Each structure stands twice: as structure tokens, then as C-alpha cells.
Amino acid sequence: MIELYTWSTPNGRKVSIALEELELDYTVHSINIMENEQFEPSFLKISPNNRIPAIVDTENGLSLMESGAILMYLADKTGKLMPTATDDRWRTVEWLMWQMGGPGPMLGQAHHFAHFNPGKSDYATERYVNEGKRLYGVLDRRLEGREYIVGDYSIADIAVWPWIARFEWQTIDLNDFPRVRDWYVRIAERPAVQRGYSVPNPQDIPMP
């Protein structure tokens, strides 16, 4: 059994989508980051960086923070959603790390300035929205001639997809990135993605 500590955000949804895809038993603990529940001492023991998501695997007592590490752990535990051949395996890790270092932090800042605080800093809004567009362009080129980021659907897709689901907050028109749009819609149609998207609170997946 996996204990999942999460909230309705892109990083949280990566893990709930993976758990649904892998059909693992899990229990959801809502950590409402709007109410600062991520700073509760009990949560700090599981997530030393005070951020969601985090998991505890009750089978072995292991607790993990950082969504990228959690995705790798779940793929490793089940032998699924991660290629085994050396090239594709490392290509998957490469794109997972790209998400953790690029779209995650940069689009997170775009949400902060373009969605939550519009007009507060034109410089910051322009900087993060433009960087977001550049990253969408990188993904669009990667998806040329491919259905998924690396071979079959994998944790690389699961890591990136929930960030693209916030395209409206990022003021990005998905039609400017047609390969990203088609990949996004393809993944949005998966029942496990639809279930995982609604953890811990039911929400509709935005469609272009």
C-alpha cells in the first residue's frame, strides 16, 4: 500500500496518475498548501522540503519526497512505465530530469506571475512565459514523428503532462504547438489519467 500526500497541482498529479496507471493500492492524504498544511511538523518528517507530493510505501516503510524520484521508485517497484533497454531507459531519465529542471520550475513561476499576480511584474511575466514557450517548442520538436516522449508511454510523459494541463494559466495557446497538443489530448483520453487528475479534488481536464 502506498500512502500518498498530495494536493491538486501538477507535481501532485504526476504521482496520482502514475499510481492509477500502475493500479497500485493507495490512500490519499490531502495536504492543503493554500492553508500551509505542508509546514505541519508531522508532514515535515515525510517531506523534509515541506513540499508535496510525498509517499510512504507501507510494504517497506520507505518515505520519499520529490516527484521525479517517486516516479522512478514506482516504475522500479512495478517494472512498468520505464523502458528496460539501456538507451531508452536513460533517454527516459533524461526527459524526466528535463521536466524537473525546466518546465517544473519555469512554468511554476509563469503561474505565479501570469495567473496569480498579473500586472505585478511585467518583466517576470514576460521572462517566465517566454521561457515556457521555448520549453513547449523543445517538447514540440521532440514529439516530431513520435507518439510519446520516449518509445512507449512512460514516466517521462507522466512527469511533463500535468504541467501542460495548465496551458491556460501559462497564457499559452496549445494550437501554436500542434505536436504537443495532439500528445496532450492523446494522454488526456486515458482513463487512468482522468482518475489521477481528480486526486485529491475532482477537476475537469482543460482541453484545447
Ligand SMILES: N[C@@H](CCC(=O)N[C@@H](CS)C(=O)NCC(=O)O)C(=O)O
Ligand atoms: N521538485 C519538487 C517540487 C514540489 C513542489 O514545488 N510542490 C509544490 C506544489 S506543486 C508545493 O508543495 N508548494 C508548497 C509551497 O510552495 O509551500 C517535486 O517535483 O516534487
